[in-house]
Each structure stands twice: as structure tokens, then as C-alpha cells.
Amino acid sequence: EFALTVLAALRAGLVTALLPQLWRQSELTGALNRIGARAIVGVSRIEIVDHAELALNAAVEAFSIRHVFGYGNDLPEGMSPLEITTSGMNGWLPPAAPDARRPAIITFDITADGFRAIPRNHLQLISGGLAIFLEAGLPQGARLLSAIAPASFAGCVSSVVTWLLSGGSLALHHPADLQVLEQQIVDEHHDTLIAPALLAIRLAESGTLARPQVAIRNVVGLWRTPDRVMASEDWQDTGTTLTDVYLFGEAGLFAARRLADGSPVPITPGSFSAPRGAASSKAIGEIIVTPKATLALRGTMVPVAAYRPAPGESLVETAAPDYVDTGYAAHLDRTTGAIGITAPPVGLVGVGGYRFLAQDLESWAKRLAAGAMLTALPDQLNGFRLAGRAGDNRRAREALGELGLNPLMVDAFRDRSSGT
DSSP states (O other): OHHHHHHHHHHTTOOEEOOOTTOOHHHHHHHHHHHTOSEEEEESOBTTBOHHHHHHHHHHHOTTOOEEEEESSSOOTTOEEOOOOSSOOOSOOOOOOOOTTSEEEEEEEEETTEEEEEEEEHHHHHHHHHHHHHHHTOOTTOEEEEOSOSSSHHHHIIIIIHHHHHTSEEEEOOTTOHHHHHHHHHHSOOSEEEEEHHHHHHHHHTTGGGSTTOOOOEEEEEESOGGGSTTSOOOOOTTSEEEEEEEETTTEEEEEEOOTTSOOOOOOSEEEEESTTOTTOEEEEEEEEOTTSEEEEEETTOOGGGGSOOTTSOOOOOSSTTOEEEEEEEEEOTTTOOEEEEEOOTTEEEETTEEEEHHHHHHHHHTSOTTOEEEEEEETTTEEEEEEEOSOHHHHHHHHHHTTOOHHHHGGGOOOTTOO
């Protein structure tokens, strides 16, 4: 539903804002008001979360919204149902006149200066897709299986745009059940897997990708924690290739296919092309280390204007006005000339694809009972995970739920008596 809805909106000449699944109502409302959205499309329910109610409540507080649509069963009153049909179409409507310079999608990012809406046009989307498609060496007519939610720039270009570039097929797996994903890999004869990099490495170590009936030959691994790529395990599956995709929030990305021995490719400053090292490859973007010892990006896909300080915001020193400083700490190795990415941006916490200010943790903890603690701990797969301690975990979960926090946050106070 997501992919077809986005493509239909683009075909009609509309601009689509990608809303993360884990957002709470206040975040949805803030995003909708920021962009002046006219309609919202949601689903009835995903697992235990009533997304239809979230969408309706957010729409009530966003005065620009005129239409609320939803997929699924038992939609609440006030939400117009949508259904995908392949028959009964009356006539054919021509697409809207294309203009590659107009915004196509809007995503949302959290920086040290706060919340930002990030518009991107078709050319920027294509550039991001090509950076992955060409570096990974994906074939024409590729059969893609993606376990990445397409609700961010990286999620969209790694799945939907690479699918369009290949002209093949795309299967989207909701990343909730590893056994279901493994069964899809074995049964459905996909040749390309797009997944969080550490999950892909675990699948290779377990032998799933080496089974005789598995057709996977290309693996695209996305790193929400690019500072951990160089320290990761070597890729052991000789029958497949792994391409590391370094993600820097919504600012941009770059990709690097692993070496023949399975180790990560050293990243050097300057322009990078796709595929790397090929004589006919074209420049995709440029990487620099700023005087503040942080990594910065520029290139076609990088929306520089969206990250410029607004009036009243702190002026951030950059190496040049056409770069976006990602905030990731980085340094140059004097011996090899390679860039070492050492730490995530200060003051930001990322739990999976959900980013927020570290100071928010303190404000949420203050809403709990006296003595309650809520903190963010490093996590290999998700970047960070939340851990909480309270005298009554059940009441703490209820309190966080009343704040509108998503299940990942509420689960910080899960019942640990069973050892899980």
C-alpha cells in the first residue's frame, strides 16, 4: 500500500510526506502543520498500535487537513477507506506534467537545532537510488526483498527507487518476525536482500543465505550507526556480496561494497562515485572532514538549503556553504588517509529509525513516579535502546502511553520477571 500510494501521488503531481511509523500523535501533528498537509493516508492497525486513531487525532489538530484516508478493516468513522484494485478502472488518466525540480517527497529530521522538514525533488531521489543501485551492482530485473520501512529518505531510495531503477519486483517485509523473513528468503526466490546491516550479518552467520534453495546473491546492508561499520565482523558468505550503506539521518548517504575478503572498504575524503573504482563511474557526492572534526556531505542528493540555520537558530560553522554537517565525529588517519567515523551526533538519540533529542528523556522521566529512571543505552542493531527502572513498571508503561510515546519507548519498562 505504501509504495503504490506514493507512486500514485507522484503521478498525480502531489508532494508526499513520509511519516515514520513510530511517531506519536504530537509529532504527527507538528509535522502536518509544518508542511501544511492537505490529506493524510494511514492504516487501521499495526500489531497493537491503532494507527487509524493516531491519524484521526493528529488530523483534528492539523487545520490544513481536509481528507483522512485509511487502508484496512474496521476503520473508524471519519476515515475514508482505500483499497487497491486491479480491475474495473474506467479510462486512463495521463500523469501530471513532470518537473524534476519540484519537491517529490518530504522527510523529517531531528538536529541539534530541532525539528526540520526536508524536501527532495526527483533528481535527488534518483541520485540516492543510483548511489546504492550502482555500487551494489544490482542486475536489471532484480527481485528485491526489503526489510527496511520506506518512511525515510534512505528507506525510500533503498527499496522503492532501486526497484524502479532495476525494473524488477519488490517485496516489502514488515521487520517484526525474523522467522517470517527467513521463510521469505527461502521460499520466494529473491536475488537481492535489503536489510539492516547487522541483521544481514546475523543471517549470513546462521547459514540462512547459504542454503541451497536460497537465490540471494546481493545483500544491501543499511547502517543507522555508520560509526560502527569499520568495527563490524567481516562478511563470511562467499556466495553473496554485501554493500554497506552509511546513513546520516536525512542528510544523505553513501555506499561501499565489501572487499573480496569480506572486510569494510576504507572511506577516504573527497568525491565518491558508483561503482567505486570503475573507469566509467560517475561522481555521486563528496565527503569531507570539517575543522570541527565532524563528517560533512555534499552532492546532488544532499538538501543543503533544508539544513541552513533559520533566523534565531545558532549559526553552525561549516567548511563550505554547500555542505551539510552530519554531526558525526570523524578524523583522518595520517597513515592511510582514511576517515574514521567515531561517534554519533552529540545530544541526539536514535532508536531504530526514530531520532529525538537526548534532553527529551529527562522531560519524559519527570512525568513518571519519583525515583523512576529512563536512559538510552548503546545497541548494536538499533543504535540505542531505552532502559527504564521504576517501582511499578506497569504504571510507568501506562504513564508513557498517556504521553503518546510509541511502543519502543514504552517497552523500556517491560516486565523483566520472566527474564526477557
